Amino acid sequence: DSGVTQTPKHLITATGQRVTLRCSPRSGDLSVYWYQQSLDQGLQFLIQYYNGEERAKGNILERFSAQQFPDLHSELNLSSLELGDSALYFCASSASPGSSYNEQFFGPGTRLTVL
Amino acid sequence: AQSVSQHNHHVILSEAASLELGCNYSYGGTVNLFWYVQYPGQHLQLLLKYFSGDPLVKGIKGFEAEFIKSKFSFNLRKPSVQWSDTAEYFCASRSYNTDKLIFGTGTRLQVFP
Numbered sequence: 001d002s003g004v005t006q007t008p009k010h011l012i013t014a015t016g017q018r019v020t021l022r023c024s025p026r027s028g029d030l031s032v033y034w035y036q037q038s039l040d041q042g043l044q045f046l047i048q049y050y051n052g053e054e055r056a057k058g059n060i061l062e063r064f065s066a067q068q069f070p071d072l073h074s075e076l077n078l079s080s081l082e083l084g085d086s087a088l089y090f091c092a093s094s095a096s097p098g099s100s101y102n103e104q105f106f107g108p109g110t111r112l113t114v115l
Numbered sequence: 116a117q118s119v120s121q122h123n124h125h126v127i128l129s130e131a132a133s134l135e136l137g138c139n140y141s142y143g144g145t146v147n148l149f150w151y152v153q154y155p156g157q158h159l160q161l162l163l164k165y166f167s168g169d170p171l172v173k174g175i176k177g178f179e180a181e182f183i184k185s186k187f188s189f190n191l192r193k194p195s196v197q198w199s200d201t202a203e204y205f206c207a208s209r210s211y212n213t214d215k216l217i218f219g220t221g222t223r224l225q226v227f228p
Contacts (some may be wrong), residue, residue, distance in 0.1 A: 033214070042219075043218045045215040090158065102214055
């Protein structure tokens with residue numbers, strides 16, 4: 001158990017819908033990262049938040065957005081869902097960004113299926 | 116752009132065989148390199164990491180990796196695999212200008228008894 005929790009574990013929804021994925025980082029970690037794992041794209045970085053502020057952005061679609069709340073949990077919002085959004089979404093957390101010794105701890109993931 | 120390549124997509128071994136999984140990275144500056152393992156249905160777990168110093172890094176579960184700067188490689192090794200090592204293995208590099216991890220495509224390892 002990495003200490004990073006994600007809910008829900010599984011999500012099945014229809015095209016055009018909107019879903020919210022939730023992540024709670026390890027105790028004391030200020031940074032949260034979101035990654036998408038799909039068969040065709042592999043593991044791709046989406047976005048990073050540090051202490052409530054967006055720090056880095058990857059290949060995140062405009063239909064997707066995220067935020068980190070004052071209690072440091074993060075939510076990833078996916079809207080106007082398409083079949084191709086079906087994937088495993090991982091959250092990771094780390095203590096402090098910028099450190100050369102930064103290690104990310106991954107949560108169990110949320111498997112999203114869009115029908 | 117920074118990238119990580121894993122050339123072995125699927126490896127099948129018998130128990131007790133030796134393992135070496137290839138990983139090459141593209142960035143020529145200071146690198147932070149990682150190997151993660153993903154057991155079926157589970158999350159990514161860190162096997163080992165390299166930041167600096169001794170290029171031979173020892174990780175958990177008997178795994179080790181060697182950082183060879185001249186070859187831009189960070190291959191994962193284990194002298195004798197077990198059935199329980201069946202999993203997907205990902206090599207990753209930390210982006211030089213952000214904290215994001217850049218992953219390879221992964222290698223699926225199947226170990227048969």
